[in-house]
Amino acid sequence: MLQALLAGFATSFGLIAAIGAQNAFVLRQGLRREHVGPVVAICALSDAVLIAAGVGGFGALVRATPWLGPLMMWMGAAFLFYYGALRFRAALRGGAALMPAEGQSVPLGRTILTCLLFTWANPHVYLDTVVLLGGISAQYEPHQWAFGLAGAAASLTFFSLLGFGARLMAPLFAKPKAWVVLETLVGCTMWLIAGSLLLRGL
Numbered sequence: 001m002l003q004a005l006l007a008g009f010a011t012s013f014g015l016i017a018a019i020g021a022q023n024a025f026v027l028r029q030g031l032r033r034e035h036v037g038p039v040v041a042i043c044a045l046s047d048a049v050l051i052a053a054g055v056g057g058f059g060a061l062v063r064a065t066p067w068l069g070p071l072m073m074w075m076g077a078a079f080l081f082y083y084g085a086l087r088f089r090a091a092l093r094g095g096a097a098l099m100p101a102e103g104q105s106v107p108l109g110r111t112i113l114t115c116l117l118f119t120w121a122n123p124h125v126y127l128d129t130v131v132l133l134g135g136i137s138a139q140y141e142p143h144q145w146a147f148g149l150a151g152a153a154a155s156l157t158f159f160s161l162l163g164f165g166a167r168l169m170a171p172l173f174a175k176p177k178a179w180v181v182l183e184t185l186v187g188c189t190m191w192l193i194a195g196s197l198l199l200r201g202l
Contacts, residue, residue, distance in 0.1 A: 004140035007196070008150030011136060014189035015128045016047070016158045017182070018087060022118040022125075026159055027173065030166025035111045040156075040163040042112065046119045047129055047155035054134025055148035072135030077197040079132060084190030091183035094176055136197065 017023070022043065029039050061068060106114075119125060133151055137144040172178045 001143045001146050004137075004143035004147040005150040007140065007193070008133075008137070008147035009154040010189065011193050012047075012051070012129075012133060012151035012154035013158055014186055014193060015083075015132070016155055017186050017189075018083070022115075022122065023162060025115065025118050026162050027166050027169075029111070030163040031170050033167060034105060035108050036163040036166075038108065038112055039115050040159045042115045043119060043159045044152070044156040046116075046125075048152040050125065050129035051133055051148050051151045051155070054130035054132075055137045055144050057130075057134060068138075073139055073197055076132055076136050077194040080190045080194035080197070084187040084194065087183045087187035087190065091180045091187065094180060139197070 026039055026043060030036050129151075133148070137147040137151075140147045
C-alpha cells in the first residue's frame with residue numbers, strides 16, 4: 001500500500017505542477033491575495049472528483065478486460081516520457097516572469113466562474129486525472145484507492161502551497177529562471193515515474 005500511496009502522490013503532484021493556465025491563475029490569485037481559499041478549494045475538489053471517477057471506472061474496466069491494464073501501463077509510460085520531454089523543451093526555451101495583474105478587485109462570483117472554466121473546460125484535465133491517473137492506478141490493485149487518495153491529497157497540497165504560499169514566492173517567480181527550474185523538476189519527475197512503470201511491466 002505504501003508504494004501505491006507514494007506513486008499516487010508523486011504522479012498526481014508531477015502532473016498538476018506542470019505550468020498551465022490553471023496554475024498561473026491560482027498563482028496570480030495568490031499574488032493578489034484575492035479569493036485564494038475558494039479558488040484552492042474548487043481546484044482540489046474538482047481534481048478529487050475526477051481522480052475518483054478515473055480510479056473507480058478503470059478498476060472495473062481492467063477487471064473486465066485483463067489486456068487493458070498492460071496496455072494502459074505502456075501508454076501511460078509513453079505519455080509521461082512525452083510530457084517530460086515537453087517540460088524539458090520548455091526549460092530550454094527559458095521562462096517568463098509571471099507578474100500579478102493590475103487593476104480593481106474581481107468579484108468572488110466572477111473569480112469562481114473563471115476558476116471553474118480553467119478546471120472543467122480544459123481537456124488536459126480529463127486526460128491527466130481520469131485517463132492517465134485512472135489507468136496507472138489499476139497497476140496497484142488491490143490498493144488503487146490508496147493511489148487515488150494520495151493523488152487527491154497531492155492536488156490539495158499543491159494548490160494550497162501555490163495559492164497560500166504565493167506571497168512568499170512573489171519575488172522568486174518574478175524571475176524567469178525560477179520557471180526554468182520548475183519545468184526541469186517536473187520533467188525529471190515525469191521520466192522517473194515512467195521508468196518505474198516500465199520496470200513494473202518487465
